[in-house]
Amino acid sequence: MAGYNLKGIEAAPLKDDVDIVIPTIRSLDFLEQWRPFLQHYHLIIVQDGDPSIKIKVPEGYDYELYNRNDINRILGPRANCISYKDGGCRCFGFMVSKKKYIYTIDDDCFVAKDPSGKEINVIAQHIRNLETPSTPHYFNTLYDPFREGTDFVRGYPFSLREEGVQTAISHGLWLNIPDYDAPTQLVKPRERNTRYVDAVMTIPKGVLYPMCGMNLAFNRELVGPAMYFGLMGEGQPISRYDDMWAGWAAKVVCDQLGFGVKTGLPYLWHSKASNPFVNLKKEHKGLHWQEDMVPFFQNLCLSKESDTAAKCYMEISKMTKEKLTKVDPYFEKLADAMVTWIEAWEELNPPVKNEAFSDGKEVKAK
Numbered sequence: 001m002a003g004y005n006l007k008g009i010e011a012a013p014l015k016d017d018v019d020i021v022i023p024t025i026r027s028l029d030f031l032e033q034w035r036p037f038l039q040h041y042h043l044i045i046v047q048d049g050d051p052s053i054k055i056k057v058p059e060g061y062d063y064e065l066y067n068r069n070d071i072n073r074i075l076g077p078r079a080n081c082i083s084y085k086d087g088g089c090r091c092f093g094f095m096v097s098k099k100k101y102i103y104t105i106d107d108d109c110f111v112a113k114d115p116s117g118k119e120i121n122v123i124a125q126h127i128r129n130l131e132t133p134s135t136p137h138y139f140n141t142l143y144d145p146f147r148e149g150t151d152f153v154r155g156y157p158f159s160l161r162e163e164g165v166q167t168a169i170s171h172g173l174w175l176n177i178p179d180y181d182a183p184t185q186l187v188k189p190r191e192r193n194t195r196y197v198d199a200v201m202t203i204p205k206g207v208l209y210p211m212c213g214m215n216l217a218f219n220r221e222l223v224g225p226a227m228y229f230g231l232m233g234e235g236q237p238i239s240r241y242d243d244m245w246a247g248w249a250a251k252v253v254c255d256q257l258g259f260g261v262k263t264g265l266p267y268l269w270h271s272k273a274s275n276p277f278v279n280l281k282k283e284h285k286g287l288h289w290q291e292d293m294v295p296f297f298q299n300l301c302l303s304k305e306s307d308t309a310a311k312c313y314m315e316i317s318k319m320t321k322e323k324l325t326k327v328d329p330y331f332e333k334l335a336d337a338m339v340t341w342i343e344a345w346e347e348l349n350p351p352v353k354n355e356a357f358s359d360g361k362e363v364k365a366k
């Protein structure tokens, strides 16, 4: 690229199969540092906040940029399911993408170094995580058996080794500013995560986890419809639980459809501690409601007819309305927004007519 020093650019794995989705209400200057790893990928930028503000995209990146006016134009009345003034707006990018894989990253995240001092190619590691099987049915104590230099340990039944399932989500971690909630940030303002754990592990079937949207990749074809970052932000009683809602729902869907979820490598460097007092105001209801939301998802039993991500999600929406509205009327609104999300998803992503599925049905679990 004229004028840019791209020396040392690493191979951009599956560059035509990945879209990078970035929600931003700040600036995209952070992309300068990511050039060696992200420059070859297509970006989908979801600009939150005032659409009259012009966001500058660093030269040399191939991108599409959507602001609130674009979301309203494209989705019409269904735009009300996309959060405003909350990072959850990023899921609009998941919906408009046509690629197999999504990688989503926050605009205050930078390239981290591993203990040897080598810069970490987050995309390469996420693709490796997504392209190798998960082991949700039986925990391998030496972590990911599909990594170089490791394997299934003694006592791991061979019958289960072929059982590796398709990996739908790869959840990366963060050095420096950890993703703490506001109370924890307030009591530990100077805490920094300096610990690099060289491991990738499958989250066992039936176990939920707090999914952070900061450094996250997933297979759109397997689990895209379930990756709805819940309706939060302006006009809603809660914020900063958008990624949590998506993580809980998507894990239930992955367990139902027989897909895997991995967490661990890659790390990135999270630089900006959002203001803990502002965060406390935004997320305080979530701190209470999570005591109900988590057991709700833990106890969900989906019907066998729910054999695609969209069908699972519609069933979860129905159960949300039935079981969580007693916690707060907001959940009825959220349940309706979940239905709107699926309707919008299916309008923008009509099932592909495919001889394998003569009725053109969505990808079903094997």
Ligand SMILES: O=c1ccn([C@@H]2O[C@H](COP(=O)(O)OP(=O)(O)O[C@H]3O[C@@H](CO)[C@H](O)[C@H]3O)[C@@H](O)[C@H]2O)c(=O)[nH]1
Residues within 6 Å of the ligand: 022, 023, 024, 025, 026, 047, 048, 049, 084, 085, 086, 087, 088, 089, 105, 106, 107, 108, 179, 212, 213, 214, 233, 239, 240, 241, 242, 243, 272, 273, 274
């Ligand atoms: O109103 C908003 C606020 C933020 N964004 C964009 O979303 C991401 C995350 O924002 P931020 O870095 O301020 O949030 P953190 O507390 O550091 O991160 C955690 O909170 C989650 C946000 O819900 C986030 O995914 C977690 O990692 C940035 O890109 C902001 O620009 C926004 O679009 N609108």
Ligand SMILES: [Mn+2]
Residues within 6 Å of the ligand: 106, 108, 270, 272, 273, 274
């Ligand atoms: Mn941040």
